[in-house]
Amino acid sequence: MSTHKLLAESGxxxxxxxxxxxxxxxxxxxxxxxxxxxxxxxxxPMLLALICMVIVVGFFWAAFSKPKLVPGKLQxxxxxxxxxxxxxxxxxxxxxxxxxxVPFLTSIFFFVWIMNIMSIIPLAQFPVASRFAYPVALALxxxxxxxxxxxxxxxxxxxxxxxxxxxxxxxxxxxxxxxxEFLQNVITRPFTLAVRxxxxxxxxxxxxxxxxxxxxxxLTPSIMTAFAGGSFILAVGMTAFEVLIQFLQAYIFTLLxxxxxxxALEEGH
Amino acid sequence: xxxxxxxGAAQNPLIPDTAELIIGLLCFFIVFGVLGKKLLPxxxxxxDERHDAIEGGLERAEKAQAEANRTLEEYKAQLAEARxxxxxxxxxxxxxxxxIIAEMKEEGQRQREAIITAGHAQIDADRRxxxxxxxxxxxxxxxxxxxxxxxxxxxxxxxxxxxxxxxLDELDAKASESAGxx
Numbered sequence: 001m002s003t004h005k006l007l008a009e010s011g012x013x014x015x016x017x018x019x020x021x022x023x024x025x026x027x028x029x030x031x032x033x034x035x036x037x038x039x040x041x042x043x044x045p046m047l048l049a050l051i052c053m054v055i056v057v058g059f060f061w062a063a064f065s066k067p068k069l070v071p072g073k074l075q076x077x078x079x080x081x082x083x084x085x086x087x088x089x090x091x092x093x094x095x096x097x098x099x100x101x102v103p104f105l106t107s108i109f110f111f112v113w114i115m116n117i118m119s120i121i122p123l124a125q126f127p128v129a130s131r132f133a134y135p136v137a138l139a140l141x142x143x144x145x146x147x148x149x150x151x152x153x154x155x156x157x158x159x160x161x162x163x164x165x166x167x168x169x170x171x172x173x174x175x176x177x178x179x180x181e182f183l184q185n186v187i188t189r190p191f192t193l194a195v196r197x198x199x200x201x202x203x204x205x206x207x208x209x210x211x212x213x214x215x216x217x218x219l220t221p222s223i224m225t226a227f228a229g230g231s232f233i234l235a236v237g238m239t240a241f242e243v244l245i246q247f248l249q250a251y252i253f254t255l256l257x258x259x260x261x262x263x264a265l266e267e268g269h
Numbered sequence: 270x271x272x273x274x275x276x277g278a279a280q281n282p283l284i285p286d287t288a289e290l291i292i293g294l295l296c297f298f299i300v301f302g303v304l305g306k307k308l309l310p311x312x313x314x315x316x317d318e319r320h321d322a323i324e325g326g327l328e329r330a331e332k333a334q335a336e337a338n339r340t341l342e343e344y345k346a347q348l349a350e351a352r353x354x355x356x357x358x359x360x361x362x363x364x365x366x367x368x369i370i371a372e373m374k375e376e377g378q379r380q381r382e383a384i385i386t387a388g389h390a391q392i393d394a395d396r397r398x399x400x401x402x403x404x405x406x407x408x409x410x411x412x413x414x415x416x417x418x419x420x421x422x423x424x425x426x427x428x429x430x431x432x433x434x435x436x437l438d439e440l441d442a443k444a445s446e447s448a449g450x451x
Contacts, residue, residue, distance in 0.1 A: 026282060046292045053296035057303045064308040067315035069322060075312075082312055102313075103305030111300045132282055133289030138297060195283075202282065 013220045021217055024209040029130055029202070045131045048124055052114045060110075085109055085254065093258040094265065101261055104145070108138060109254040112197065116246035119205055120239050127201035127246070132194070135253075139194035142257045146190075149264035162264070185263075193256055200249045204242045211235035408433040 012019045033041030063078030071079055085106045090098035098105075115134060119127035129135050151159035164182045215231035218224045412429055 029282060040288055043289075046289060049289075049292050049296045053299050056300050060304055060308045064312045067312050069315060069319050071315075079312060079316070082309065083316075086313075103309045104301065106309060107297065107301040107304050110304075111297055131286065131289055133285035133287075134293040136285040137290050137293030141294070141297065198282075 012217065014218055014224055022213060024206060024213055028206065028209050044126060045128050045134075048118050048126060048128045049115065049134060051124070052111060052118060052128060055114050056107075056110045081110065082106060089254055089258050093255065094262040097265055098258065098261070101258065105254050105258055108142075108257055109250050112138065112253050113247060113250035116201060116250055117243075119201065119208070119242055119246060127205050129197050129249075130201040130205050132198045135194040135197040138197075138253070139190045142193060142260060143190035145257075146260045146264050149261060153265055154267075162267075189260065193253065197249050197253050200245055204238070204245055207238045208235055208242065211238060404433075404437065407437070411436065 012022055014021070031043045031045065033043050034047060035042050060078060063074045064082075067075060082102075086099070086102045089109075090102045090105055094101065112129065115128035118124040119130075150162050153159070154162050163185045164178045166177055166181060169177055211231045211234045215228045215235060218228035218231060220228075408430070411433065
């Protein structure tokens with residue numbers, strides 16, 4: 001269990017004990033292992049990641065394992081999700097060539113979305129992607145896909161050119177632009193892809209924890225109860241807001257992935 | 270090593286935990302494997318089939334519509350052609366009729382004139398014949414009569430005809446005189 005919960009459960013309030021505010025911090029994102037095998041610690045985010053995997057696979061299995069021409073309710077919901085990615089992202093961004101990548105994009109979107117949603121599921125209440133390793137894992141795959149497609153489509157020379165070159169540059173700018181293009185395409189893009197998701201989930205979780213802990217901390221038989229109420233309302237508000245952010249970040253992650261794929265497939269960019 | 274990494278991660282949240290990285294990749298591979306290999310191709314097939322069922326029907330309807338339109342166009346064209354043909358034939362017939370009528374009129378005129386001319390000739394011939402016959406008869410009767418009256422035979426034909434002619438001329442002169450008097 002995370003530290004802040006222990007603090008909250010310990011009954012630390014602003015009055016009468018006057019104990020200091022147990023501010024949430026990085027400790028809110030580190031968990032004691034549920035069990036350990038040798039040096040391997042199995043923690044709550046890992047459990048949640050596995051649960052997310054089971055949920056995504058389970059849902060799509062239930063929806064799509066025996067598809068019917070006239071869909072049932074579950075299949076219809078699944079189809080809406082699938083079409084959202086296939087039409088709304090793959091076709092729109094990559095075009096006809098994007099059809100091949102629909103499974104990849106769909107897997108990314110729903111896996112990320114469900115991992116994010118874990119932030120507001122009672123008992124789970126932790127966005128898996130706020131542990132940096134999970135966005136990194138996905139961004140790494142996106143990066144590998146991007147590199148593979150770039151070199152497969154354009155060959156070695158064309159691939160390198162696609163990564164670092166821009167047409168019609170004045171000569172003195174070439175070294176600078178080549179350097180910047182390389183930096184952008186090969187290093188910062190995958191890094192920001194991972195960090196964007198991680199930071200959003202990290203901050204969102206931090207805010208919710210902050211207001212939750214504060215409303216507990218301020219809940220005393222005094223005027224502070226009003227602040228506790230305010231804090232609680234904000235915690236609820238932030239939770240609602242997080243629902244939006246969770247979807248949005250999953251969408252952005254998928255959209256950027258498709259943009260990179262599109263960039264790798266196209267001539268120059 | 271993992272312990273060390275975990276401790277590092279506690280300090281810096283931007284250092285990914287190796288175990289989590291592996292778990293994350295594993296989870297994603299399972300999701301991607303099941304969805305990409307089986308479930309999504311499944312649903313794509315179904316969506317295509319549905320698309321066929323709906324759009325196929327529409328396409329067939331459109332095809333039938335186009336076919337009907339084409340037939341209608343052909344029919345209209347044929348009808349117009351037929352009308353044109355009929356008009357052309359009527360016009361031709363009218364022209365031909367006019368020509369025939371004109372020819373007939375001309376022919377009729379020509380025949381009438383021929384008949385009239387023939388009639389006139391016939392009448393002239395008849396009159397001449399009658400006049401000749403009459404003159405001979407009148408001459409003979411008058412000669413007979415005169416012979417009987419004067420008892421003189423006027424057998425000599427030349428003299429006879431001279432006398433007759435003179436007589437007839439006198440008759441004519443008398444007749445014209447009396448006609449002039451009237």
